[in-house]
Amino acid sequence: QQxxxxxxxxxxxxxxxxxxxxxxYENTAFDYFPWYQQFPGKGxxxxxxxxxxxxxxxxxxxxxxxxxxxxxxxxxxxxxxxGDSATYFCAALNAGNNRKLIWGLGTSLAVNx
Amino acid sequence: xxxxxxxxxxxxxxxxSPLSLECTVEGTSNPNLYWYRQAAGRGLQLLFxxxxxxxxxxxxxxxxxxxxxxDRQFILSSKKLLLSDSGFYLCAWxxxxxxxxxGSGTRLTVV
Numbered sequence: 001q002q003x004x005x006x007x008x009x010x011x012x013x014x015x016x017x018x019x020x021x022x023x024x025y026e027n028t029a030f031d032y033f034p035w036y037q038q039f040p041g042k043g044x045x046x047x048x049x050x051x052x053x054x055x056x057x058x059x060x061x062x063x064x065x066x067x068x069x070x071x072x073x074x075x076x077x078x079x080x081x082x083g084d085s086a087t088y089f090c091a092a093l094n095a096g097n098n099r100k101l102i103w104g105l106g107t108s109l110a111v112n113x
Numbered sequence: 114x115x116x117x118x119x120x121x122x123x124x125x126x127x128x129x130s131p132l133s134l135e136c137t138v139e140g141t142s143n144p145n146l147y148w149y150r151q152a153a154g155r156g157l158q159l160l161f162x163x164x165x166x167x168x169x170x171x172x173x174x175x176x177x178x179x180x181x182x183x184d185r186q187f188i189l190s191s192k193k194l195l196l197s198d199s200g201f202y203l204c205a206w207x208x209x210x211x212x213x214x215x216g217s218g219t220r221l222t223v224v
Contacts (some may be wrong), residue, residue: 034212043218089156100159106157
């Protein structure tokens with residue numbers, strides 16, 4: 001049973017575009033929602049994260065929008081660059097469940113020059 | 114600062130051979146440790162996690178086992194590899210906080 005559903009599976013945008021990746025969750029006990037960025041052959045790296053008590057968090061060109069009532073959150077990449085081409089994973093964590101992250105299946109993003 | 118080391122980076126092993134992948138964390142104590150597997154172009158599958166020495170929880174039945182002989186050492190093993198064990202193996206840790214830090218991974222190819 002997949003508890004975090006991520007879409008789209010792949011995404012292609014032109015340089016300067018704003019790719020948006022969406023995630024939906026089911027478990028209302030989740031209290032931490034991170035996004036990870038993974039380049040080929042490397043381990044995922046934490047990009048940005050949000051707690052459910054805020055609706056938006058911005059770090060540089062990356063923004064998380066969070067809709068608690070809809071149980072959805074999304075990642076926006078402003079002014080995307082070819083160097084942003086990577087796989088992005090959303091995840092959710094229930095702090096009371098041994099801090100195990102529940103992962104989305106990932107979105108492969110390609111930013112064309 | 115905390116660092117996580119994972120080796121080897123790549124490994125090619127014949128079917129039926131044993132496996133031992135090692136992960137160590139520096140700069141912290143009593144971390145939670147995790148082994149993940151990632152098939153090509155796929156998501157992350159949690160294999161094992163450990164909250165302390167000798168404490169291992171298995172997430173999925175499989176041909177692999179894990180051990181934590183020391184506080185900051187996590188080992189993934191197999192007695193006899195299968196073709197289906199091929200993949201990208203990732204070790205990760207966290208402690209108290211929410212963020213996970215991943216190692217650089219081991220690309221295992223079983224031939």
